[in-house]
Amino acid sequence: MITDPVQVDKISGQTTTGHEWDGIRELNTPLPRWWLYLFYLTIAFSVVYWMVYPSWPLVSSYAPGLFGTTNRGLVAADIAAGQAARAQMAGGLEKATVDQIAADPKLLEIALAEGKAAFGDNCTPCHGSGGQGQPGYPNLTAGRWLWGGTLDQIQTTITHGIRADDPDTHTSAMPAFGKDGILKPEEIREVVSYVRTIDKLEPEPGVDVAAGKKIFADNCVACHGEDGKGNTDMGSANLTTKVWQYGSDIKDLTSTVTYARNSTMPAWGKRLDPVTIKSLAVYVHSLGGGK
Amino acid sequence: MTIGAEEIYDDGPLYAAAKKVYPQKVSGTYRRLKWIALWIALGVYYILPFVRWNRGPNAPSQAVLVDIPHSRFYAFFIELWPQEVYYFTGLLILAALILFLSNALFGRVWCGYACPQTVWTDLFLFIERVIEGDRRERIKLDEAHWTADKITKRVAKHTAWLLIALFTGGAAMLYFVDAPTLLKEFFTLEAPFIAYLWAGILTFTTYSLAGHMREQVCLYMCPWPRIQAALTDNDALNVTYRFDRGEPRMSVKDAAKAHARGEPAGDCIDCMQCVAVCPTGVDIRKGSQMGCIQCGLCIDACDAVMTKIKRPIRLIAYDTDENRERRKRGEKNLYHLIRPRTLLYVAAIALTGGIMLYALLTRTNSHLSVLHVRAPLYTQTAEGGIRNGYTLRFSNKLSEPSDFALTVGGVPGVTMSSVVAEPLPDGRLGVRVDPDATLEVPVYVTTPPDATPGASTPITFTAVDAKTGERSVVVDHFFGP
Numbered sequence: 207m208i209t210d211p212v213q214v215d216k217i218s219g220q221t222t223t224g225h226e227w228d229g230i231r232e233l234n235t236p237l238p239r240w241w242l243y244l245f246y247l248t249i250a251f252s253v254v255y256w257m258v259y260p261s262w263p264l265v266s267s268y269a270p271g272l273f274g275t276t277n278r279g280l281v282a283a284d285i286a287a288g289q290a291a292r293a294q295m296a297g298g299l300e301k302a303t304v305d306q307i308a309a310d311p312k313l314l315e316i317a318l319a320e321g322k323a324a325f326g327d328n329c330t331p332c333h334g335s336g337g338q339g340q341p342g343y344p345n346l347t348a349g350r351w352l353w354g355g356t357l358d359q360i361q362t363t364i365t366h367g368i369r370a371d372d373p374d375t376h377t378s379a380m381p382a383f384g385k386d387g388i389l390k391p392e393e394i395r396e397v398v399s400y401v402r403t404i405d406k407l408e409p410e411p412g413v414d415v416a417a418g419k420k421i422f423a424d425n426c427v428a429c430h431g432e433d434g435k436g437n438t439d440m441g442s443a444n445l446t447t448k449v450w451q452y453g454s455d456i457k458d459l460t461s462t463v464t465y466a467r468n469s470t471m472p473a474w475g476k477r478l479d480p481v482t483i484k485s486l487a488v489y490v491h492s493l494g495g496g497k
Numbered sequence: 498m499t500i501g502a503e504e505i506y507d508d509g510p511l512y513a514a515a516k517k518v519y520p521q522k523v524s525g526t527y528r529r530l531k532w533i534a535l536w537i538a539l540g541v542y543y544i545l546p547f548v549r550w551n552r553g554p555n556a557p558s559q560a561v562l563v564d565i566p567h568s569r570f571y572a573f574f575i576e577l578w579p580q581e582v583y584y585f586t587g588l589l590i591l592a593a594l595i596l597f598l599s600n601a602l603f604g605r606v607w608c609g610y611a612c613p614q615t616v617w618t619d620l621f622l623f624i625e626r627v628i629e630g631d632r633r634e635r636i637k638l639d640e641a642h643w644t645a646d647k648i649t650k651r652v653a654k655h656t657a658w659l660l661i662a663l664f665t666g667g668a669a670m671l672y673f674v675d676a677p678t679l680l681k682e683f684f685t686l687e688a689p690f691i692a693y694l695w696a697g698i699l700t701f702t703t704y705s706l707a708g709h710m711r712e713q714v715c716l717y718m719c720p721w722p723r724i725q726a727a728l729t730d731n732d733a734l735n736v737t738y739r740f741d742r743g744e745p746r747m748s749v750k751d752a753a754k755a756h757a758r759g760e761p762a763g764d765c766i767d768c769m770q771c772v773a774v775c776p777t778g779v780d781i782r783k784g785s786q787m788g789c790i791q792c793g794l795c796i797d798a799c800d801a802v803m804t805k806i807k808r809p810i811r812l813i814a815y816d817t818d819e820n821r822e823r824r825k826r827g828e829k830n831l832y833h834l835i836r837p838r839t840l841l842y843v844a845a846i847a848l849t850g851g852i853m854l855y856a857l858l859t860r861t862n863s864h865l866s867v868l869h870v871r872a873p874l875y876t877q878t879a880e881g882g883i884r885n886g887y888t889l890r891f892s893n894k895l896s897e898p899s900d901f902a903l904t905v906g907g908v909p910g911v912t913m914s915s916v917v918a919e920p921l922p923d924g925r926l927g928v929r930v931d932p933d934a935t936l937e938v939p940v941y942v943t944t945p946p947d948a949t950p951g952a953s954t955p956i957t958f959t960a961v962d963a964k965t966g967e968r969s970v971v972v973d974h975f976f977g978p
Binding site: 235236237238239240241242308311314315318334335336337338345347348349350444447448449488491492493494495496 | 512710870877914916941
């Protein structure tokens with residue numbers, strides 16, 4: 207009742223808030239004064255926070271806050287600080303050659319960590335997260351290298367790329383034997399079957415492998431060698447490893463011989479700093495395929 | 498909808514003005530116990546960081562140290578690494594169980610004697626009493642106008658409080674770096690900023706919690722008084738007003754008259770001494786309550802009064818609900834310290850402590866963990882073999898370098914290679930790990946050419962520490978096509 211607003215609970219002697227549920231009234235147990243003041247303080251804090259940090263949405267943008275703080279700016283500062291700290295750790299990598307890095311346990315530990323991160327950022331879209339490759343992109347773990355698998359060779363390949371916009375880039379060109387009319391389709395069938403036999407794979411039934419051998423000798427040995435083992439100096443593939451960049455099916459091989467492949471890799475020297483490239487070379491070399 | 502008359506309502510004030518508590522000086526058994534607990538607690542807190550412990554040249558020589566930059570925790574002969582944080586879980590479980598047990602036996606002894614809030618409040622109250630006088634003087638001083646005397650006393654009190662708070666907050670920092678070095682640097686202003694910052698934060702919390710908040714911490718901030726209600730029972734010794742003996746309350750004179758009339762008269766003379774000495778300002782005669790931290794000071798106060806008026810002491814005493822019921826029935830007091838509840842707690846404590854002790858005593862100085870490389874799961878190598886990659890992590894907890902010899906078994910004819918490890922004769926790999934460090938070692942395991950391992954074969958890595966002979970064996974899998 208308005209005339210008698212303060213009601214007292216008979217059992218506890220305490221006043222009630224007047225809120226009633228099924229005859230049960232809530233006892234009035236107010237919080238202590240300091241608690242209330244702390245609550246006011248948090249309200250004051252929120253007002254200050256509101257002004258200092260960007261929090262007001264405007265029509266097409268937002269109020270920048272008193273000191274122009276942004277989360278993006280904070281992250282950028284953190285990244286810069288992280289890179290500065292990393293540069294200090296990776297300082298030893300600057301002067302050392304890749305061979306020196308591989309021989310020094312401390313440098314190696316840093317280079318492997320740096321290389322792993324850089325590989326994840328730059329290389330995994332084509333070469334896979336563990337360097338396992340995918341059809342059309344070389345497997346870096348198998349020990350089969352087009353341009354050589356020593357530390358130096360890997361470093362050179364990463365720096366200058368393959369068929370890239372770089373004066374020192376690796377370039378080789380396999381002719382499109384079918385498309386350009388050098389070999390007839392029947393001859394391609396024969397050479398494909400022969401190539402399969404030198405990798406101990408089954409030739410296509412009924413195809414003249416001996417004829418394929420002769421076609422191979424006439425057209426392929428200049429680059430792939432008489433034994434088909436390729437040559438890393440000119441980037442010709444080793445055909446005897448069971449590891450095939452474009453597949454070893456008759457269909458895949460026919461396509462390769464007919465159209466040629468000649469894929470590309472960017473010259474990373476233009477995008478990454480030398481320390482990162484050295485780390486990448488050491489890391490790629492460590493993936494199990496290094497020579 | 499219309500608003501009913503009941504809904505237009507005056508809710509009263511938004512807050513309850515805290516009733517200031519002026520605990521009175523008291524002496525007696527429990528006050529003495531509280532002093533002893535206070536000096537032990539403070540003594541341990543201040544002396545512990547300066548205790549030395551020799552761990553050799555590559556480790557700190559402070560007995561108890563939380564080394565955050567190097568992620569190490571040292572406690573005498575124990576050194577914990579971050580991955581062994583479960584020891585802290587065990588320690589916390591043990592602490593909780595001991596708290597439960599102490600609660601089942603003696604109620605809130607932790608609150609009354611050992612809680613830092615109690616210890617520091619006691620210390621701050623002592624300072625307050627020395628500077629401003631006892632309860633009556635302090636009440637008077639609060640009501641007095643601001644005179645030179647009041648200002649002097651107040652400045653002296655707050656200065657003393659702040660100094661103690663600073664030493665409290667500063668001492669906490671001694672657990673995180675070499676204590677003597679920090680002590681020197683702290684006062685020559687050469688200590689790192691973070692040390693001053695945390696010392697400052699802890700100074701503020703100590704000053705405000707022990708100087709100003711006091712019982713408010715127990716009443717409004719601490720969860721333990723609430724949990725306590727679920728942990729006590731009829732056989733737990735709680736500070737109890739024996740109302741069966743005390744009621745009806747009346748003065749000594751009235752009691753004499755009542756006796757003369759043959760009417761009952763209780764021993765309580767309603768002198769309010771128990772309330773005056775209470776550090777949280779409760780009236781124990783209202784029974785067991787949340788505000789009571791069970792420090793027993795009201796027992797001392799009441800005993801002093803009872804002695805004076807020549808009545809038996811312990812009108813207020815550590816007593817159980819069970820005994821009060823027994824006395825009502827005319828039976829003798831009986832104390833059930835050993836009962837299923839306490840036995841269960843003791844068993845749980847012994848079990849947890851035993852497990853922790855076993856784990857501590859049998860833990861090794863070296864450790865090997867193995868993670869199979871997932872991408873690729875296996876590699877067909879140019880030479881014709883199948884290769885699996887593994888990331889091994891060696892841990893060396895000794896203060897000198899350790900040399901491990903790694904062997905692999907389970908898959909016939911395989912060879913191991915790694916850019917980090919040294920090849921040893923007979924196909925083993927040698928791994929050197931720095932003192933107090935771990936080392937990640939990528940290891941490749943390759944079958945001979947044209948071998949045909951199954952889709953999944955168990956493979957065993959065994960690392961033997963050359964010096965201690967400790968063996969770590971880890972079983973993983975070797976995958977093939």
